[in-house]
Amino acid sequence: MGGTEHLTVHREGATLVLTLNRPEAKNALSPAMLVGLYDGWTEADEDDSVRSIVFTGAGGSFCAGMDLKALAGQGMAGDTYRDRLKADPDLHWKAMLRHHRPRKPVIAAVEGYCVAGGTEMLQGTDIRVAGESAVFGLFEVRRGLFPIGGSTVRLPRQIPRTHALEMLLTGRPYTAREAADIGLVGHVVPDGTALEKALEIAEQVNACGPLAVEAVKASVYEAAELTETDGLAAELARGWPVFDTADAKEGSRAFAEKRPPRFKRA
The missing domain is CATH 3.90.226.10 (2-enoyl-CoA Hydratase; Chain A, domain 1)
Structure with missing residues (x-):
């Protein structure tokens, strides 16, 4: 450090x-x-x-x-x-x-x-x-x-x-x-x-999914410099891959099991 x-x-x-x-x-x-x-x-x-x-x-x-x-x-x-x-x-x-x-x-x-x-x-x-x-x-x-x-x-x-x-x-x-x-x-x-x-x-x-957090932050700043149409397209390009991660599946599983999620940046 x-x-x-x-x-x-x-x-x-x-x-x-x-x-x-x-x-x-x-x-x-x-x-x-x-x-x-x-x-x-x-x-x-x-x-x-x-x-x-x-x-x-x-x-x-x-x-x-x-x-x-x-x-x-x-x-x-x-x-x-x-x-x-x-x-x-x-x-x-x-x-x-x-x-x-x-x-x-x-x-x-x-x-x-x-x-x-x-x-x-x-x-x-x-x-x-x-x-x-x-x-x-x-x-x-x-x-x-x-x-x-x-x-x-x-x-x-x-x-x-x-x-x-x-x-x-x-x-x-x-x-x-x-x-x-x-x-x-x-x-x-x-x-x-x-x-x-x-x-x-x-x-x-x-406490949130780190891959999701970083993608959301990047999308907000990227979209600020685009038209609404281009921004929405860029949002999908960043957002859809998040749904395919193990963290996304863990988040849904943890919600169903009523426990804190264990995210692994994967």
């Missing part, structure tokens, strides 16, 4: 938990964090015993965005991390879920600040839980910058366009309740319990 000084990795049953771990900087992104994230997504993709991923931050914050000083290597150790970023110029975008979509469901557990690059990474997750005091926002335009982590493309596809444009063009902060009202997050829970709720959802995902 991987991890770096700014990104911890641990297992909770079939869930891989990735935790941004630079609380003194509100988990602003650093080379060590980006490399750790990339390795974490890769581990989850390659390990069939991982059924879901929970993505969170340590110290009461999710992520305050990019730390430009750290990314430039000023005042921080970590030549190995910078060498890896140079060797793969796309690594940071994969780490931030701009150029990579994990095949397992990703559940975000947000406390505190989730702004700029934090809100951009959030858009690469599938299910989102926020503590009541969480703060969201794309502040880039207030600094004369552009939210280049994918927000001008993804945000209008995930929430109504008028809300997406207001968030993008005003650069103002949003409360957790506002984020839920516009559909950016799905759950608002008492502060300090976002991770607990995310793990509860992960357990519900983990």
